[in-house]
Amino acid sequence: MAMKFQYNKSVIQQFRRQLSIREKALPILKNKETALRQEEKEAARALEKLVNERAQLTQTLESFQPFWSEFPPVIQLEDTGVYQKKVVGVTVPDVNEPTFRLADISWWHYPAWVPAGIHIMQQVIAMDIKIEAKATQRRLLNIARKKTTQKVNLYEKVQIPAYEEAIRKIKRFLEDKENIAKAAQKIVKKKKDRRAAT
Numbered sequence: 001m002a003m004k005f006q007y008n009k010s011v012i013q014q015f016r017r018q019l020s021i022r023e024k025a026l027p028i029l030k031n032k033e034t035a036l037r038q039e040e041k042e043a044a045r046a047l048e049k050l051v052n053e054r055a056q057l058t059q060t061l062e063s064f065q066p067f068w069s070e071f072p073p074v075i076q077l078e079d080t081g082v083y084q085k086k087v088v089g090v091t092v093p094d095v096n097e098p099t100f101r102l103a104d105i106s107w108w109h110y111p112a113w114v115p116a117g118i119h120i121m122q123q124v125i126a127m128d129i130k131i132e133a134k135a136t137q138r139r140l141l142n143i144a145r146k147k148t149t150q151k152v153n154l155y156e157k158v159q160i161p162a163y164e165e166a167i168r169k170i171k172r173f174l175e176d177k178e179n180i181a182k183a184a185q186k187i188v189k190k191k192k193d194r195r196a197a198t
Helices: 011-065 065-070 114-197
Strands: 073-078 082-087 090-095 099-104
Touching: 011 065, 011 114, 065 090, 073 114, 082 114, 090 114
Parallel strands: none
Antiparallel strands: 073 099, 082 090
């Protein structure tokens, strides 16, 4: 990172403040990155488990295949149960159990398998909502982790070394300037001493 700066003490103070901010933030960012990585792994495991459960449920659905054409429109999704929560500072969706409303109908006119079909249909809908929420959660955690990793790399590999190098250059310049000024004073003093002696 090529930095442009002036060679004076106030710039050193500014750069030291900026360096201090980054050095204090770096361990926090590293911890956040680790926590996000762990949460992302947990979300991936949970998603895989939900997808496997959904595959098993699909097999159960297939056993009802001949009946689905006769299935009555009696289920309504009342509330998805999706809510927002914070995970390591990232707002992600999560799901409580969805709630359903059944149509007010006379059950005497429907076959005996309809209540079991309703139960399976509710499970499928709830599972699909959970899978969607968990996939979104994993994606958002992944994005946040990548951004945090970029910031860690920026601080660790670019900005902190750049500030340290700039401070070192300014100090060296100011020391050289001071040494040159002292040497010039000595030369002037020697010339004065020689003039006074002659």
